Amino acid sequence: MTDTPNGRATPYRLAVVGAGVMGTNIAVLALGHGIDVTLVDVDDEILTAAHRTIRHKHKHAQLLDALPAGREPGTLSTTTALTAVGGATAVIEAVVEVADVKRTVLTEASALVPPGTPLISNTSCVPVDEMAGWVRRADELVGVHFMNPSYLIRMVEVIRGTATSDATMTSVHGLLGALNREALVVNDAPGFVINRLLHPLINRAAMLVQDGVASAEVVDGLLEGCLGHTTGPLRTADLIGIDNLVDSLRVLHERTGDPECAPAELMVRKVRDGHLGRKSGRGFYDYESVTERQI
Incomplete structure (x- = not known):
């Protein structure tokens, strides 16, 4: 070139x-x-x-x-x-x-x-x-x-x-x-490497919030502070788009049969309510400014 x-x-x-x-x-x-x-x-x-x-x-x-x-x-x-x-x-x-x-x-x-x-x-x-x-x-x-x-x-x-x-x-x-x-x-394989690892992690994190074990802030804070994640799984979910995650998890669940990939009811409910993450202004977190939603 x-x-x-x-x-x-x-x-x-x-x-x-x-x-x-x-x-x-x-x-x-x-x-x-x-x-x-x-x-x-x-x-x-x-x-x-x-x-x-x-x-x-x-x-x-x-x-x-x-x-x-x-x-x-x-x-x-x-x-x-x-x-x-x-x-x-x-x-x-x-x-x-x-x-x-x-x-x-x-x-x-x-x-x-x-x-x-x-x-x-x-x-x-x-x-x-x-x-x-x-x-x-x-x-x-x-x-x-x-x-x-x-x-x-x-x-x-x-x-x-x-x-x-x-x-x-x-x-x-x-x-x-x-x-x-x-x-x-x-x-080639369903989910490849990144999402075969990441999506079940996000799904399990959502289940912990769903079951009342911890808040989204605490789950993310622990993975960031204890495991060195730059961004916690639930802020990552908001960045990806919770609707996209639910679609991808369904693809993984259908093609692998892995029960860890069946989308958490909390995420399904957020999609149903239009709380898709940054792009909609609300997901696991609230995004008040237009600038933060668009980035």
Whole structure:
């Protein structure tokens, strides 16, 4: 990859499908590294809100020196037409962790991109090999699990399916290098490494609060103070989005049978009540300021 005289990174053109928390995070990361992004979602209002969120997150990233200094940002375009992915050099699927939704997006996107275009799923728990049955060229599908917020956390978990080709892995590593991300590759399995460990931990933490053993503040405080966690599991839940966690836990429970992955009733109730975490202003904690909710 080379840089143009004005500091723009080439030759990548990224399509991100899904304008939620992770879609906007990934867009900020790419734009900040000079890569043009087409952001796709099903609703114009969602895309309008995504523009505001991306501007805010970009400022947040700049304040924390998380983006290259002096790099001219990439250009953001938004659309409700999935056909726009056809002009991208790589497509990242960042929709909700619901298999039927992912199936629809990946099936349609794979029919729109030319051969040689990596199809990247920001999957949290759905196995790559399961998704490979939905696309035209399974060798071009790979999982890249960006952390939240992805413009701050450099490490990513790359999930190689049994059909993923060497050429796809090389291409994806090139893209991640252009984004200044550090990648560790794991083999395919439900939840992979991060969420196979993290999600049951969060679920058990929620059950402790549900059962009255301790408050959210105490549970988090103990894991931070005694075990050295930077952020406790329940603040992490609020950051991820409790609705996303419930969806992911259901995926894990269905595919592994692990009883530790059956979502805690407290989290299911919070989703039902609209208390989704930072993005809704309330989860295990209350978030009063607009700024704190959007970051």
